[in-house]
Amino acid sequence: LGDWHGSKKVSPKAWYPGTPELDRFLKGEDHDPGNVLIVTAKRGADPIVKPVRTARFGWHELPPFSFTSDDDLVQLESAVSNLIGSRAGQDLLRLDLQGSLSIEASIRLEGLLEMLRARLLRLKLSNTTTIAPSAAEIEALTQRASDALVSMVATRLVQLASGDTEEALAAQVALRQLHAATIQN
Numbered sequence: 001l002g003d004w005h006g007s008k009k010v011s012p013k014a015w016y017p018g019t020p021e022l023d024r025f026l027k028g029e030d031h032d033p034g035n036v037l038i039v040t041a042k043r044g045a046d047p048i049v050k051p052v053r054t055a056r057f058g059w060h061e062l063p064p065f066s067f068t069s070d071d072d073l074v075q076l077e078s079a080v081s082n083l084i085g086s087r088a089g090q091d092l093l094r095l096d097l098q099g100s101l102s103i104e105a106s107i108r109l110e111g112l113l114e115m116l117r118a119r120l121l122r123l124k125l126s127n128t129t130t131i132a133p134s135a136a137e138i139e140a141l142t143q144r145a146s147d148a149l150v151s152m153v154a155t156r157l158v159q160l161a162s163g164d165t166e167e168a169l170a171a172q173v174a175l176r177q178l179h180a181a182t183i184q185n
Helices: 072-084 103-119 135-142 148-160 166-184
Strands: 008-011 014-016 035-040 048-053 058-061 065-067 091-101 122-127
Touching (some): 058 072, 065 072, 091 103, 103 166, 135 148, 135 166, 148 166
Parallel strands (some): 058 091, 065 091, 091 122
Antiparallel strands (some): 008 014
């Protein structure tokens, strides 16, 4: 029959059993790996075929997720929790993250991603999320009367951080690190 990794009925008498364990992220609705087939055959009759799930590992994928506000981070956490629950070492997850978050929310996102890397067998991540400091975060960094140097550096980083050039992305990361350093003091 050839090579097909999912369980598939070709005709009443021809089936692809697939692989007993998933070996990649799913490629479509008709791709059903992770089963074995229990077949009951009788002379002169079509076989009775019953797929039985054997896969132990979960290969999960969320649709592309776009952050439009910091509140969306809670939705992402909930969606991931619904997929993997409290399991550890049994799941693979593909995430495609987009949009923008404040400095504080981007730090929380980084913490979530680190936790997922520790819990999952694999996190396949595409993260084009940008850092868009909130007005309060910008004010807290640029209007620091007690530390003129931080204010000056933050003001320059804010100017450089707009856009999606490499310089802007580096400035966004620097703003996040500056923010983290100032809240620790």
